[in-house]
Structure formats: C-alpha cells, structure tokens
Amino acid sequence: MAPVTPGEEMHALVERLYPLCRSITGDGLRATLEIIGEHLPLEVHEVPTGTPVLDWTIPQEWNIRDAYVADASGRRVVDFAASSLHVLGYSVPVAATMPLSELRPHLHTLPEHPSWVPYRTSYYTPTWGFCLAQETLDALPEGEYEVRVDSTLEDGHLTYAEHVVPGRVEEEVIVSCHVCHPSLANDNLAGVAVAVQLARALAAERPYYTYRFVFAPGTIGAITWLARNAERIDRVRHGLVLACAGDPGQLTYKRSRRGDAGIDRALRHVLLASGRPHRITEFTPYGYDERQYCSPGFDLGVGSLSRTPYAGYPEYHTSADNPGFVSPEAMEDTLAVCREAFAVLDRDRIYLNLSPYGEPQLGRRGLYDSLGGRSDAKEAQMAMLWVLSLSDGEHSLLDVAERAGLPFGTVADAAEALCDAGLLKA
Amino acid sequence: MAPVTPGEEMHALVERLYPLCRSITGDGLRATLEIIGEHLPLEVHEVPTGTPVLDWTIPQEWNIRDAYVADASGRRVVDFAASSLHVLGYSVPVAATMPLSELRPHLHTLPEHPSWVPYRTSYYTPTWGFCLAQETLDALPEGEYEVRVDSTLEDGHLTYAEHVVPGRVEEEVIVSCHVCHPSLANDNLAGVAVAVQLARALAAERPYYTYRFVFAPGTIGAITWLARNAERIDRVRHGLVLACAGDPGQLTYKRSRRGDAGIDRALRHVLLASGRPHRITEFTPYGYDERQYCSPGFDLGVGSLSRTPYAGYPEYHTSADNPGFVSPEAMEDTLAVCREAFAVLDRDRIYLNLSPYGEPQLGRRGLYDSLGGRSDAKEAQMAMLWVLSLSDGEHSLLDVAERAGLPFGTVADAAEALCDAGLLKA
Amino acid sequence: MAPVTPGEEMHALVERLYPLCRSITGDGLRATLEIIGEHLPLEVHEVPTGTPVLDWTIPQEWNIRDAYVADASGRRVVDFAASSLHVLGYSVPVAATMPLSELRPHLHTLPEHPSWVPYRTSYYTPTWGFCLAQETLDALPEGEYEVRVDSTLEDGHLTYAEHVVPGRVEEEVIVSCHVCHPSLANDNLAGVAVAVQLARALAAERPYYTYRFVFAPGTIGAITWLARNAERIDRVRHGLVLACAGDPGQLTYKRSRRGDAGIDRALRHVLLASGRPHRITEFTPYGYDERQYCSPGFDLGVGSLSRTPYAGYPEYHTSADNPGFVSPEAMEDTLAVCREAFAVLDRDRIYLNLSPYGEPQLGRRGLYDSLGGRSDAKEAQMAMLWVLSLSDGEHSLLDVAERAGLPFGTVADAAEALCDAGLLKA
Secondary structure (H helix, E strand, O other): OOOOOHHHHHHHHHHHHOOOOOOOOOHHHHHHHHHHHHHOOOEEEEEEOOOEEOOEEOOOEEEEEEEEEEOOOOOEEEEOOOOHHHEOEOOOOEEEEEEHHHHHHHEEOOOOOOOOOEOOEOOOOOOOOEEOOHHHHHHOOOOEEEEEEEEEEEOOEEEEEEEEEOOOOOOEEEEEEEOOOOOOHHHHHHHHHHHHHHHHHHHOOOOOOEEEEEEEOOOHHHHHHHHHOHHHHHHEEEEEEEOOOOOOOOEEEEOOOOOOOHHHHHHHHHHHHHOOOEEEEOOOOOOOOHHHHOOOOOOOOEEEEEOOOOOOOOOOOEOOOOHHHOOHHHHHHHHHHHHHHHHHHHHOOEEEEOOOOOOOOOHHHOOOOOOOOOOOOHHHHHHHHHHHHHOEEEEEHHHHHHHHOOOHHHHHHHHHHHHHOOOEEO | OOOOOHHHHHHHHHHHHOOOOOOOOOHHHHHHHHHHHHHOOOEEEEEEOOOEEOOEEOOOEEEEEEEEEEOOOOOEEEEOOOOHHHEOEOOOOEEEEEEHHHHHHHEEOOOOOOOOOEOOEOOOOOOOOEEOOHHHHHHOOOOEEEEEEEEEEEOOEEEEEEEEEOOOOOOEEEEEEEOOOOOOHHHHHHHHHHHHHHHHHHHOOOOOOEEEEEEEOOOHHHHHHHHHHHHHHHHEEEEEEEOOOOOOOOEEEEOOOOOOOHHHHHHHHHHHHHOOOEEEEOOOOOOOOHHHHOOOOOOOOEEEEEOOOOOOOOOOOEOOOOHHHOOHHHHHHHHHHHHHHHHHHHHOOEEEEOOOOOOOOOHHHOOOOOOOOOOOOHHHHHHHHHHHHHOEEEEEHHHHHHHHOOOHHHHHHHHHHHHHOOOEEO | OOOOOHHHHHHHHHHHHOOOOOOOOOHHHHHHHHHHHHHOOOEEEEEEOOOEEOOEEOOOEEEEEEEEEEOOOOOEEEEOOOOHHHEOEOOOOEEEEEEHHHHHHHEEOOOOOOOOOEOOEOOOOOOOOEEOOHHHHHOOOOOEEEEEEEEEEEOOEEEEEEEEEOOOOOOEEEEEEEOOOOOOHHHHHHHHHHHHHHHHHHHOOOOOOEEEEEEEOOOHHHHHHHHHOHHHHHHEEEEEEEOOOOOOOOEEEEOOOOOOOHHHHHHHHHHHHHOOOEEEEOOOOOOOOHHHHOOOOOOOOEEEEEOOOOOOOOOOOEOOOOHHHOOHHHHHHHHHHHHHHHHHHHHOOEEEEOOOOOOOOOHHHOOOOOOOOOOOOHHHHHHHHHHHHHOEEEEEHHHHHHHHOOOHHHHHHHHHHHHHOOOEEO
16 A cells, blocks of 8 residues: 555655665665655765765775575575674675684674664674574574675775755755664664655745755764865754654654754754653763764754664664654654754744834734733734844844743744734844 | 721722722823822823824823613613723713614623623724623613713823932832723722832932832823833833732732843842742733833833732722722732832942951951850841952842842841941942 | 771871860960871961951960869869860960859850850950859859969960972962861861871872962961962962861861852762762851951852861860760761862863864774674763863863763763873863
C-alpha cells in the first residue's frame, strides 16, 4: 500500500534507506544521498582524500563488497549480506583462516542483549572486526574459521549534500542530519526523513529565512562543511541538528552552547506552549554535530532536537534500532515541533511602538471592543497591549510572548494588526 | 454619629460620594471633585472638548438628568433616579416607545448574579442602554415600553484635579486615583478616600519628595494629565495608582513595567516586613492608569496598590460594590501601607562611608557597647555595621535593609547616627 | 604518648597553648607566638602603643601576674591562677576590700550554664571585673572580700606575627587567625593549629601563589596588619579567616563581601564535590576578621571557614570551650578542606583553545579512545571536550568544572594534557 500520510511517507523512506551500508565515506553514502535526492533536489559535494578540513584531514574512502566468517563446513556464521552492522565500520581487508581463539578479539557482541548485534567502527585506527549477537558467538564451536573482509580503503572522496529552501533574506537557518550510520533507523534515518518533509513544507511557505539542509557524515562531515563555509558562516542565524527523531520517547531539546540563542528560546516556547511532555537539556560538548557547530570558534546558535537522546535507549547503536523502532506518528510529531519552532523564528522581530506615549486609542482604529466591560477577543486585545507596551526597540515578539504568557502566534498576529494600523513598525 | 477614626472618616466620604453619577466628563465628576475639595485644597482643571491629548482627543461632555424604562401603565421598571448604574454610561438621548423585543438588545444584565445591576459604558461608540437586574428583566411582560434617556452629549470639558503636598525637593511622587466610576464604592471611592487621608498625613510630616495627588477620570484623564505634564514628567521619581482600596481581601501590589523601580522595592519591603498576607504581581499592560504612566514612552516607576485587584471579586463593576462592601479597617490598612512605603522612599538614599578602610572604631564615638560580649541593642549595631559595609556609593539604604534582612527604619536610623558621628555622608 | 597523626599533633598544640592568658597585647600573646614559632618560622612584629592604625590607635599593653577574690578567711574563691578566664580581659589594677554587694557589679556569670565561667573583656573602657560560675557566686556568703587584680596597663606594644610560604608568583593568599583569646580551645587555638599544619603542607608542595599566614589579635590586630600593608594590599588575591576549626559540628563557609570571589567559588566547589554535610552562609559584617579584610575600602576576596560558626554553640566564649571540645578528627577535616580549596585556587586559570574551529582531532594526538563506541575513561574525555568548548578566554577551569559538573581536579588534569598536546595555552 502506497504511503498516504506524511508519517507513512517518512517511514517508507526509512525502510528504503535502512539496508544500505553507510559510512563516513563510500558508495553506501552516495546511494543514500541519491535516494534523498529523489525527494529533494540536492547539491552533492565530493571532497578528495587528503584535503585538510579545520584540524582534520579527509580520510581514505572505504568501500565494501562482502564480508563473512565461515565455519569449517563453509557455512557463513556471520554474514555482511544479512546486515551491514555485521562488519566493523572501516574494516581493513582480510582473508585468512584462523582458530576461534585468534578470531575472538575481533568479534564484538552485546552480552547484556544476547540477541542484538552491536554497531562498531574504527575510522582512524586501521583494524578489522565483526559484530554479532552474543548468542551466535556462544553457539560457535572451537575450530578453524575462514575470515573474509572484501573491502577497499583507498584515496577517494568524502561525500555530503545540501538542499536550500530560498527565503526572503540571505540569513540562514541550517538543519543538519548525519548520514553516516549504516542499518540504524532512529539514528539517523528518521532524522533524514523528517528533514526531507520539513524542507518540502518550508518550500511551500516562502519563508523569511533561507533554510539550508545539510546531509553529511557525522563529525568529519560537519567539520568539512564548516571548513568549506567558514567565510560565509556569519550568515547562519539559527540551526538545528536532527537526530533520533522517530523513537517512541518524548521530545528532547538540547540547547546550544550559548544557552539562550534564538533557536533555544523558540524550541522552549513551542514545547512549553504545546503542552507536550518534553525535556530541555543543557549543552554538553558531546552528542551529534552540534559539537562542531557550537565549537567556540564558531559558537553558532545551533541546538539539537531528538526524541530519546543520544545513548538514552537500549536499542541505541544496535540491530534493535530497526524500522520497527520508529513510527510514523513519532516522526510527524517531531516534524510538527520543527515547523512550529521555525514559524516562531521566521516571525520573531523587534518592533517599535510609534505611539509610545500613553496607550494609543485602539477603539477608533477598530482594534478594540468599544463597549467597555465586555470580554470578547480578550486574548487578542491583551496581545496588542503587550506588543505596544514592550515594543521599545529592546524586546522581540518572542520576548513579548514569554513575558505576557501568550502564544507566539497570537502576539505575532497582534503585531501585524498594529503594523497595518500604523501604530508599529519593524 | 460623627466619624472619629480615620477609617470612619474615609468611610463617611465613600458614602457621601456614592450616589453621584460620575463619568469621564460632566457635572457628576465636578460635584465629586468639589466634595473632595472640602477635605483637601484642589486645583481643578477644565480641558475643552476637541483638545488633542497624546493619541486621543477630549470627547464631548456628557450630562444626564433622568433616564428610565416605563411599562404600559407608566410605572418606571428601570429608573436612573434609584441608581446611577441603571443607565449605560455616555448613553445618547432617546425618547421612544418600543416593544420589549426591540428594547432587549439595549438591556444589560448579569445572569450569574440575578439580583445585581451591572456597570456598563460606551464612551466612544454612540449608543444608549440600561443596566438592570436579571430578575427585573425576567419579570417584565412582553409589550410596549416607554424608553427615555434625558442626556446631553455636547462640547464642554473634561475635568480633573490635583493636590500638591510640597516637599523639600522638587522631585515628585504621584498618587493617582480614577474618579470616573459612578456608584461603585471599592472602585474607586475607597481609593479616593485613602488618598485624601494620605495627603493630609504627608502634609503633617514635611516630606522629602513633593507629593502630587491626581484625581482624574480613568484612561482619558490620565492621558490628559500626561499630555499636559509631558515637559515636566522627568520630575516624577515614583508613583502609585490607588484602586480597589477598601474591600476585605488582602493587599495586592502590582509592579511597574520596570519591575524593580523604587516604588516596587519599597512596597515589597514594607509588605514583607509587615508580615501581612499579601500578593505582589507582575506588571501587565491592563488594569488602571498605571497602563498610561508605564506606557513605554514614559515608563515611569508607577505601581498600583489594591486590595483585591481589578476584576478579581464577583462584586466588581456591579451594584454589589456598594459602601457595605468596603470597611474602615480595610481602608486604614491600605493607608498604613502607603504611609510605610512612602516613608521608605522618602528616606532611601545612597550614602558614602567616609572611613571605609577597616571598621571605624564605633566605641570611642559612643556608637558601640564597649563591654565585649554583651548583646544589647544588637539590631541597631548590626544596622550600623551593614550601613558602613555597603555604603560604597553603589547601595542605597533599601539595598542595605534587604541584604541585611533588617527593617528599613532601623537601617535609616543607623545611617543618621553615623552621619551625626561624621562617618557617613549622603 | 607522642602525637603521631596530624590530628593528634594539632590537638597537642591546642593543649599546650590553652592555659596561656592571651589578650590583644601582652606577654601571653608573645608566649603564644613563640610556641607557634617552634613549629613554623615566624616574623614577629611589635607595634608601639599610640601608633595610629587606620581609624584606630594601638592601645596600651596589658599584662597580668595575678588576680583573685578572697573571702574573709583568705581563701581565694575566684583565682586567675586556676583559669585565665576568671579575670575580665584588660582589667585595670585593683587592690581593695569590699562587701559582696559592692563587688557584685564586677562579677560576670552565665546563669543559664551555672557551672561554666564566661569570657568577658573591656578593652576600651577602663574597668575591672571577674568571671566565675554562677554556682560559685551563689555559694558566696555576704560579707567582706579582698579583691586584687595585679595587672599593668602601660605603654608598650601590640604583637603579631607572619609566616610566608613562597609561591611561584608574588600574588598572595592570606590565611588569618586571631590569637587574642585566652583559655578557649575552639576559639581560636584549633584555627591556629590547622593553620600551622596547612602552612607546612603547602610548603611541601611549592604552590603557585605565595601564602601568607597572619597570627594577630582580633580586630585591632587585623586592622594593624591592614594599616601596615595597605600599599601592597593589591597583591592579595584570595584569603581565608580560620576560626572555630575544631568543634564537632559540620563545616560552615561564610562568603566574602563580594559573594562570588575566587575563594567563595573554590570552597563551594570543594564542599559540594566532597559530599560533606556543610553550610554556606552569606557575608555579614559581623564575625571574625573577615570584617576588616572585607571592609568596603579593601573589599578583599576573603571568606571565613569554621565548623560551628561564631556564637553558634553553647560553649562559645565559656570555660566549656576547652581542649575536650575540639577533636583531632575535626581539625583534620578542616585542614583537608582548606588544602582542597587551595589546590583549586592554585590551579584555576583561564586557558585558550588554540584550535577553536570544530573539535580538534584528539585521536591522532592519543587523547581519545579511537575505537568508536567504547566508554573507557569517559570522564577524562568529557573533561577535555568541556575544557576545549569553554576555553574561549572567558571561562576559568573552575567555571568549566561547575558547568560540566565534573571534579575540578579532573578538569585541571584535562587542561594539562591539552596543553601538553599544544591544543591549549594559559
């Protein structure tokens, strides 16, 4: 059955991308960007191995065709073809036969979840390895095993992509998703799927800001993007890292390093006003690519939106983080909060009351119930009074909404009405 | 029995003013100011219709001689003579006979309090109407009714008045009361009565600040005062709007827009130190004339003191807000807090410790118990040490009192003793 | 048995100093400094009577050989030889016989603790008196008594002493103990004993700051030290007054007048991180010599560390504050917290991240577990990331530790490792 709701569409994208063997470089990453590109026009960048990017260097490109451990009878007891998780990311090639005892240090399991396969990588220390279920390992008899990783680690490229929703101004909001994890649904295919829908929704609205979506491998990808955009980084007004966007947990917003950047205040306002259960956590220099965007040299106003955050659920970085772990409803909910928060950022401006001495007479401008004592449209009128009271050049509409305890939208509508009446200007 | 206590005197004034039909202009307002003038010399201002005042214009003057609804038998079923509340404020003249069905949209009731008459006005939209008890309305049979409002709405004046208690400096504290409400006791005859007593008490004390009492109709009156005093507005250091000053509820202080103006801090200190149950609420741009004084162009340090605040009691803006709803004791309590708060403002000053290196030797100046270890007059000594410690040019006596957790008066007395000893100067 | 632990050594010093009759001047004070000097080389200062010190003047020197009240039979009913507390400090000489009724105003007792002898002084009002147990007084029959105070009050000197632990920089931390109280153990012989051990421990560590220990009589001694060091007072970066350092109560840190000086933050961090029950109290201009160091002209970052603070225990300023009231364990605990706090101050510095754009690649510098997903040495790695994130020239290591919620030592070690790797500089 074809997907009909945005949630179903997002879930279908997660399922389609799930099997690919993504890493921080390579053809799995390229294939992923190609599929995203079917939904959203992408500008794809290829950065050659060896290119210096900030303190780092683009590594060699890793590709893998096959990998397995086979027993004496030739039966593949661990097989990359079954799941991209089975091979340690960035494993160097190997083709050997060895006893289990020698193989064992190369085998990674999760003893506390014996049926799950862990996700492991070794990007910067050359080695090879396999990830498998503890119960699979326990069932292996001693003896000789054939070990094979048919991978290449060669000069090539690091690939990342951008999609831009043009706005009315050149100042930008960035939305960043890491796309380097192999078969893990919540981390981060759900984030990718939410970003795709978000970009399409924004495009339909002709927003104020220009929105730039960055799909890049974690850490090295964000560092590469920053290195190549350092000259124009001061265009970035706000940003959001999307990760773990589809699990059943409540939403978690992690503040930017600044702590009170526009994005921090917008997310807080929206989460509080919506009445959703949620958590707001302080910045830490660990997590996803907000680490890079918020590094002290850039210190961008970039927060991170997740449901259950980084390492906060047992399925994290295991085979249990599969498409069944993420739901259309959860992704729709994440999407809705993103849209609400960006709607706040997009309308938040500092206005100036042009009639600041005493209250202007709203009644003769048709902005006030003229029959004293009635209470119709009370909230809209309070919003107008608050906007007039605080529009002294030092308070934005979000300041007004927070001090007034009113929804941002009501306040922004009041500001529009007052502008139309000539009482306010941006 | 003639009133003997200040509370009884205030209550007698409320009772005397109660029957008058006040509005934002007209002879009922003039008569009210005349009676206040018997207690307090007033400078009365008459501002002609059509005069521009800030964003507003002085409206036509409204006067009313009679108004009623009479049934087919000629019996007045609603009669202005019984209560000034029965006519919609600023009703245009009407003389007609009409069926109840046609009259009904002009009749205002309070279904939730069927025996009470509501208070309604229509200052800026020309119309007419009557206010009556729901149970009166329910008893009216269908049929023809004679409707008569014998009012005039003509070019004339807006009237307001001032009383000044001269101080030692020209800087001013303003105390503002709205005087536009007809037969409502708590809103705002109690405020007027408290202001009258307050002015007389201040005059007896030769205060530091000059205290200016403003008796003016709500909104348009305060706007008129501000328009005519804009040039000298920077003399205003502090201000207080008195409203709902006599009901049985606990005291409520509403902060100025600044939130930490002198008046805000003085009221907070006095209310906390007194141990009275009370509420302190944040500024909102709704309520009484603090709206105008705190408009962003002026942004004066003006708060508002009430007992139960604006719209916070069922009797609000109904015939149940009658002299029985306000008590001598409640008005005396409001008066006492005003006096205490103004006593703080009047003595609050930044002093400078003239011996700031180490503690000065209080003992040889007779300011310290010289027998170590005794605890007489501990609080006075602590106040001296605190004043010396914090009088570095950045802390006022109220700062000292708050940080020390001492009553303001004790701190101010300590400062005086230290000045006398040559250890401190203003 | 010779003392073997530092606690026992401190307690032995308390016991040895206990019997001496100290005051703000005189030979008992000199003898005390001589004994301290056996443990710690001291520079002893003698300041002549009459020398002006800030707002004060060095008083006459008081010495006492004997004092007693004897009954008609010649029996000494109150005898200075039994305890230095029995004579009012700074008693003028007297030799007289008088009836009990005449003697009574000169006798000080503690009715609420009938078996305890109070401690009283009269430094600046010439008088004489005796302190005794209420039950002793109650047992005295009416009759004639011989009264004798064999004291001298003559021009002489005020004595104080300093010990300096040289550091790598000239900026100083001062540790100040009052040494004017006679036979009182917790107030302040315990403080003296802790200071002695602290000085020796610091000397063994070659600290960053220069640590100056001041042993001086209370109030007048600190004022004298300040008067004589006013020129070089800006060398003082931090300071701590040690008092009541050995009683069984929990530790209490009283903040400096500034409230957020380095010493305030260091003590708070150490007390919180240690998990000890403790209290942190705000500055008041009463207590010990922090009053002088924090006077507004100097406003030094000097706090005060006690166990049960000033006047907070019934034994305070009585004969019950004897060596049995202070314990080796309590003094060791006070010492430990001092050492931890000074270790924080000594290492707290603002560093600069030399690679602030994006995260530097810790892995290739051997500072990071290169196998992604493992959690070894998590805290040390988090500390590095936090130091890098916040070392923007505006945050010290203590800021980092507090924001990160990590122990200061872990953060300081991380900073050292990052300096060694060339990623950070002071």
